[in-house]
Amino acid sequence: MVKYYLFLIFCLCFYGSCYDAKLELSLREISERKDRIFIIDIDDESDLYMGKRKKFRDSLIKMVDKIKKLQPSVIYLNNSFINSSGGEKEFAEKLNHTIATISTFELNSDDQEINFTEKVWNSIGTIIKGRYNKFHNQYYRFSGVNFPSFEIIRRSKAICASRSYTNKKGEIEIIYPFHEYGQYLFENCPVTIANEFIGSYKMKIDYDEIEGRFALYSTKDQRLIKYLNHEMQGGYEVVPIEFKTFRRFSGKAFLENEIQIDPGYIFIINTLDKSFKVPLNREISNSEVLASMVYTLLDLVSK
Structure with missing residues (x-):
């Protein structure tokens, strides 16, 4: 014995x-x-080059197909595909063929609920990254939502909500875990992207609402691996963004040129041509803000 x-x-x-x-x-x-992040910005010149409606979608499929040949770890499109131009099934199939993509839905303050069907509702917690707000914690609350067609949703790797929030100085400074709509908390897209990247290691980032902290878990047995490092700010534990620069191409340049890059990159296709104020009196593009959030989470995971 x-x-x-x-x-x-x-x-x-x-x-x-x-x-x-x-x-x-x-x-x-x-x-x-963790810093293998590649940004493709659809600026005004690229938007004109790629065309309108169906031509734009055809150009986007061409771009995504080119990315897939580079063996990416994640393809994220900062676009909601809510303005249907027809042919949703064919577009969704081509966009997500061989490697499924991550894209977004829209939260707003318009008091309108668009395309929140039963099929969409049943996708929350799986493809649509969100969950029921069982602790009734308060986050930034929205009164309206607009989902893409179910064809887009069901063929995607994930659908998330991407919003950035400013501090009292009008600066984007920290990473928020969720956005609130109705009875639901929807995951912020940087968390979704980071989780797709570390998924092959059987790990995921989640937000512990009781502790008020991001944590790293094993997806094999749901074991808590560790809490991610935070800073105290105003009595709350927060994750400040570590802003960095990343390799960037315009959409037009990416489509016209051959790209040499190692496998395993996160590709961010950004369709929002906008800049934000960040600490230290700087202003950077929306795509670099998003990429920096993803980098920050991966950096904290690796420490």
Whole structure:
């Protein structure tokens, strides 16, 4: 009997050591890859080059197909596809062929609920990244929502909501976990993108609403791996954004030129030609704000 227990203890210790070693290796790999983010900005010139409505969508499919040949880890389109121009099924199939993409839906303050069908409702928690607000915690609240067609949703890797919030100085400074609509909390897209990147390591980032902190979990057994580092600000634990610059191309330049890049990059296709104020009296593009949020989360995961 004593030998049996000694053997059991040995097995448990061996398993624990293997688990720790594998975790350490995964975190080291994430640290080495965390800045592999490539931005494609659809600026005014690119928008004109890519055309309107169906021609724009055809150009977008061409762009995404070109990205897929570069073996990306994530393809994120900062676009909602809510203005249907017809042919949604064909467009969704082509856009998400071989590698499914992440895109967005819209939250607003218009008091209108558009395309929130039963099929869409049933997708919350799986493809649509969100959950029921069971703790009734308050986040930035919206009164309206607009979802893309269910054809877009069901063929996508994920659908999330992307909004940035400013501080009292009008600056974007910290990462928010959720957006609130009705009884639901919808995941902020930087979290969705980061989770897609670390998913191959059997990990995910989630927000512990009781602790008020981001945490890293194992997707194999839901085990808490660690809480991500935070800073205290106004009595709350927050995650300040670490702003960085990333490799960037305009949509037109990307379509016209051959790109040499290592496999495994996160590709962000940004259709919002807008800049934001950030700390230290700077102003940077919307795409760099989003990419910096993703980088910050991956950096915290790897530490």
